[in-house]
Amino acid sequence: MGFQAAGTEALLLEDISLQIQAGERVGIIGPSGSGKTTLGLHLAGLHRVALLGHTSGRLWLNGRDCTQNGCEGFAGVVLQNPEVQLFGETVEEEVSLSLQQRTGDFDRERELDRCLNPFGLGAVHDQRVATLSLGWKQRLSVASMLALDPKVLLLDEPTSYLDEATADLLFDVLAAQAERTGLTVLLIEHDLHRLVPWASRLVAMRQGRIVFDGLPAAYSSPSRLFVEPADAVGTKRSRRGEERVLAIERVSFGYNGCRAVLDDVSLSLAAGEIVAVVGPNGSGKSTLLNLVKGLLEPDDGRIICAGPAPRMDTVGLVFQNPDSQLFAHSVFEECAFLPRNQNLPTQEVSSRTRRALAQVGLQSQAERVPFSLSYGEKRRLTLASTLSGRSTVLCLDEPTVGLDGDCLGQVAGVLRQISAEGGAVLLATHDSDFVKAVASRVVTLRDGRIVGDTARQGDIA
Amino acid sequence: MTGAWWTKLHPLTRLALFLTVCLHAALGREFLPQLLLFVGLLVLLFACGAAGFHYRLLIWAHVLGLPGTILLFIAIGYEQTHLWSEALAWGVVEGARYALRLECLFLANLVFISITSTREIISLFSHRWMPTAAGTLLSTAVRFVPLSLTEARRIYDIQRCRGLRLRPWAPRSWLPIMVPLFVSQMCRAHDTSVMLVVRRIAPGAGAASSRKPGVADWFVLGLALAICIQTLL
DSSP, rough: EEEEEETOOOOOSSSOOOOOOOEEEEEEESSSSSSSSHHHHHTTOOHHHHEEEEEEEOOEEEEOOTEEEEEEEOOOOEOGGGGGGGSSSSEEEEEEEOOOHHHHHHHEEEEEEEHGGGTTTTGGGTSSSSSSSSHHHHHHHHHHHHOOOOOOOEESSSTTTOOOOHHHHHHHHHHHHHHHHOEEEEEEOOOOOHHHHOSSSEEEETTTEEEEEGGGGGOOOSOOOOOHHHHHHHHHHHHHHEEEEEEEEEEEEEEGSSSSEEEEEEEEEETTTTEEEOOOOTTSSSHHHHHHHHHSSSSSSEEEEESSSSHHEEEEOOOSSSGGTTOOOSSHHHHHHHHHTTTOOOHHHHHHHHHHHHHHOOGGGGOOGGSOOOOHHHHHHHHHHHHOOSSEEEEEESSSTTOOOOHHHHHHHHHHHHHTTTTEEEOOOOOOOHHEEEEEEEEEETTTTEEEEEEEOOSSS | OSSHEEEEEEEHHHHHHHHHHHHHHHHOHHHHHHHHHHHHHHHHHHHTTOSSSHHHHHHHHHHHHHHHHHHHHHHHHHHOOOOOOHHHHHHHHHHHHHHHHHHHHHHHHHHHHHHHHHHHHHTTTOOOOOHHHHHHHHHHHHHHHHHHHHHHHHHHHHHHHOOOOTTTTOOGHHHHHHHHHHHHHHHHHHHHHHHHHHOOOOOTSSSSSOOOOHHHHHHHHHHHHHHHHHHHH
């Protein structure tokens, strides 16, 4: 089978030959842009609905030729972004909506509990969906999809917004469901350390082709992060001592005066430090970054940055989704937006922009239209467009989501460079591998409070 | 707001009221009823807790759009009469009336969305006689403005982090919001439509369609019908 996107010459899928049996747990891996999602949408019978282009060869689903017409309703799908998958008002209503679509006799109450409880959603069954964090929304979208009782389930990087414990839980629930109902699971994922022991089969892709198809144990890959651990590289922290660049003093915050998301949080960052904020979904990590940047104001306590410049200038914040910020007609212009707004001289804007692009390996793409970049390149561009400013503290919200090993290595390299030059980095992440690779210190948040603050030694909890 | 009277109305009644208000806003000829409708919708918007960023954006849209609209109408007036005095008098009144119509439509949409859940909206447009694609399109279209506003706020925060300073008189300064908003809404619409297919949200779905309208619903529906007839006549 092959697939050519409309309006292009390039083949997104080429020479694909694959036969999947009922009940298999297939892990689909590969770098960004290798065609994993395109293949997944074909295998779910949704290529006619979700993709624009021409499918060649033959695609048989459930014994039917679905090459040209697709097969809607053949599989359940969980996308990376949970925001677009939820339609109900409350948690219970969301799952009920799926149960209503099911045919056959079943005990509705029992099924509702069976879908909600494994993900801990029973305790929040009457909560409004809009008030849930992204991690909880992702749990809910998986639960809603399982409530449809599909025979095949495609999950596209479902752990992106999940904390470690919930990601483990998701894999366990999927394995149990497959065991109980014979569910066939197709899971697109970057993180091999969870996928390899879970999957019964691994399909690796590169540039639209399958380069490996077999038992996970037989797959030998380089480590996910092509970077040395932080300890091997070292940071400037020891040399710069305790030159404090950011202080968060007894900060408390709640949205619209409701339950405190952060409660009495105190934290300081020294020059050269790379501090990872970890913790379960909804523990207040992203809120903390927004407060540090100045997008939110604390209800109590204060946040102080070294230097006379306002916090908006001193702190840089990199968001997850590049499509929410790209607008300029060239990569250079996109990257120069921040230093121009900081009223820096034209010469300095130009030199800062070129340097930032070089830092993320995009110097040769300066004249390209940002929208034509691959996802990984767009993510690096958003990082560069923050690096080009005059910030001394860089905050990153889930910097590893959707990035493959090559991109992660580059991002890790940039963070180390900032640290070596005396900047400080504060990153909120669920990715323990990335934390091990770059962080010099790990702060653990739970229920809005700091429950751990340690210089990194071995694995994080 | 769960105990408010409007939440007790059948979703179909709320939709009928919404359409009536839209019809009146679009076709009503009297200025005073339009103004009263605008004020009423504004009060309702605050009462149902939907004001906030939406409202501020509305004010901006109004302030930004009004002079341009009036100028356009003055130009049309001059084209027809070739007399500046008449064109000015006609343009100011008609331009303001036109702007008021738009604001009423906008407010009615916000109020309807904030008092009607997504599921109720989807179930309203999901009936056996309506093709699934049409139902999906309508329910997405009705939710488009409020969803866009929420997304606009998120993008505004992101661009603020990049030093954006909005200058209402400089349309170029709005580009960093408008371009990503367009792209993100296109992506969102695509993903949402795929998920509606996957979730099999199809004819007959939802509890709202199985709920029977009560006495209050029939009364309000009758009132809405009367207003529609009066507006059309």
